[in-house]
Amino acid sequence: MDNPLFAMKNVSFYYHPREPIFEDISIDIKPGEAVCLLGANGSGKSTLLKMFCGLVFPVRGQFEAFGQKISEESMEDDNFSKQYFQRVGFVFQNSDVQLFTTRVGDEIAFGPLQLGFGPAEVKQRVEDVLDMLRIRYLEDRSPQRLSGGEKKRVAVASVLALNPEVLILDEPTNGLDPRTQRGLVELLLELNKIGRTIIISTHNLELAHTLSRRALIISEDHKIVYDGSTREALDNHDLLISVNLIDEYSHTHGEVEHIHLYKHG
Numbered sequence: 001m002d003n004p005l006f007a008m009k010n011v012s013f014y015y016h017p018r019e020p021i022f023e024d025i026s027i028d029i030k031p032g033e034a035v036c037l038l039g040a041n042g043s044g045k046s047t048l049l050k051m052f053c054g055l056v057f058p059v060r061g062q063f064e065a066f067g068q069k070i071s072e073e074s075m076e077d078d079n080f081s082k083q084y085f086q087r088v089g090f091v092f093q094n095s096d097v098q099l100f101t102t103r104v105g106d107e108i109a110f111g112p113l114q115l116g117f118g119p120a121e122v123k124q125r126v127e128d129v130l131d132m133l134r135i136r137y138l139e140d141r142s143p144q145r146l147s148g149g150e151k152k153r154v155a156v157a158s159v160l161a162l163n164p165e166v167l168i169l170d171e172p173t174n175g176l177d178p179r180t181q182r183g184l185v186e187l188l189l190e191l192n193k194i195g196r197t198i199i200i201s202t203h204n205l206e207l208a209h210t211l212s213r214r215a216l217i218i219s220e221d222h223k224i225v226y227d228g229s230t231r232e233a234l235d236n237h238d239l240l241i242s243v244n245l246i247d248e249y250s251h252t253h254g255e256v257e258h259i260h261l262y263k264h265g
Contacts, residue, residue, distance in 0.1 A: 002030045002031050002032075003030075003067065004028040004029060004030055004064075005029050005030055005031045005033075005065065005066065005165075005166065005197055006027070006028070006029040006052055006063075006064070006065050006166075007027075007028050007029075007062075007063070007064045007065075008025060008026055008027045008028075008051070008058075008061065008062070008063050009026050009061055009062045009063075009064075010024050010025075010026055010060070010061040010062070011024070011025050011026070011051070011058040011060070011061035011062070011063060012024055012025075012058065012059050012060040012061055013047065013051065013056065013057075013058055013059050014059055020222070021044045021047050021222055022044060022047070022048070022222055023222075024061070025061075025223075025224055027216065027224070027227070029052075029197065029199065030197075031165075031195075031197055032192070032195050032196075032197055033197055033198075033199075033213075033214060034188075034192045034197075034198040034199075034211055034212045034213060034214070035197075035198070035199050035200075035212055035214045035215070035216065036199075036200050036201075036202060036207075036208040036211060036212035036214070036215050036216070036230060037049070037199070037200070037201040037202070037215075037216050037218060038201075038202065038203065038205075038208055038215050038216065038217045038218070038233070038243075038245060039201075039203065039217060039218035039219070039220075039243060039245070040203060040220050040243060040244040040245060041203065042220065043218040043219065043220055043222060043243070044218055044222045045170070045201035045202075045218060046093065046170050046201060048201070048218070049090070049168050049170050049199065049201055050090075051063060052065075052088070052166075052168055052199060053088055053090040053168055054070055054075050054081070054084055054085070054088065055090075057070070057071055057072045057075075058071075065084070065088070066087065070084075082114075082115060085162075086115055086162050086163075086164065087164055087165045087166060088164055088165070088166045088168065089159035089160070089162055089164035089166065089167050089168065090159065090168045090169075090170075091152075091155050091156055091159055091167070091168070091169040091170065091172060092155065092170055093170040093171040093174060095148070095151035095152050095154070095155040096144075096151065098155045098158070099143040099144070099151060099154060099155060099158075100143075101143065102142050102143075102144075103139075103140060103141070103142065103143075104135070104138045104139050104140070104141055104142075104143055104146075104154050105126055105130075105139040105140065107143050107154055107157075107158050108125075108126045108129055108130070108154070108157050108158045108161050109122050109123075109125075109126050109161070110158065111158060111159070111161055111162045112125050112126075112161055112162065115162065125161045125163070126139075126161060128161075129157040129160045129161050130157065132157075132160065132187070133153050133156065133157050133160075133183075133187070134183075135150070135153050135154065135157060138150060138153075138154065148175040148176070149175070149176045149177055149180040152172070152175070152176055152180070152184070153180070153183075153184075156169075156184065156187075164196070165196065165197060166196070166197040166198075166199065167188070167191060167196055167197070167198050167199070168199045168200070169188075169198075169199070169200045169201075170200075170201050171201060171202055171203075171204075172184060172188075172200055172202070172207075173185075173202070173204060173207055185207070185210055185211060188200075188211055189210075189211065192211075198211065198212075200212070203245060205234055205240075205245065205246070208230055208234065209230060209231070209234055212230045213229065213230055213231075214227075214228065214229065214230060215227075215228065215229070215230040215233045215234075217233060217239065217243055217245075218243070219242070219243045220243065220244055225239070225242075225243065226239060
């Protein structure tokens with residue numbers, strides 16, 4: 001049986017002591033899983049992802065990744081943090097906070113260069129992800145002058161250029177047109193198929209149904225109220241209503257992806 005890739009044990013976290021985000025949560029995620037964090041806006045999904053990514057740390061309890069304790073102290077070690085960020089890639093919900101160079105090709109090359117790869121290796125990685133995401137036509141353009149969907153693809157490309165073992169995405173389809181959404185979903189399915197661990201946060205039930213076999217559902221008071229089969233979770237309307245993911249007028253036509261949010265006239 002595989003050891004957990006990520007292991008949180010009795011973790012509590014808050015930005016302000018009087019306003020806890022999480023208290024005493026425990027989660028294990030195994031290599032190769034595709035896991036979806038489901039919850040309404042403000043439930044704490046993004047904070048939990050940041051903890052997986054080593055950007056925030058438990059106030060109490062312990063978080064381990066790849067068998068090692070992750071803390072503010074451990075991430076201050078440059079070699080340790082460099083290896084960690086090579087293994088764990090994070091795509092932010094808002095691509096504008098992730099893109100900062102004046103040329104797409106340079107944006108994608110930045111991570112591999114920081115990790116010390118040689119020019120030939122960096123060039124090959126850039127070309128590979130440009131082709132993988134079908135964005136070679138963007139290579140010489142400024143990221144700041146792209147559409148929202150193009151920015152998202154460049155952000156994903158900059159992470160994939162590091163060839164991470166784990167890909168973490170916060171609301172990955174927000175702001176994307178249907179064709180771009182489908183392309184991203186197909187890419188994530190393929191990456192998971194070849195062994196990459198995928199963790200996403202979303203309140204999009206169709207995306208959860210398509211991408212993940214396991215769902216963690218977070219209530220509006222920041223508690224993990226479900227951990228199990230995505231299909232079973234999405235069939236449990238009482239549960240989804242209780243966490244404000246659907247309302248009482250929602251229903252399905254055989255499959256979860258046909259949920260309608262309003263009552264028929």
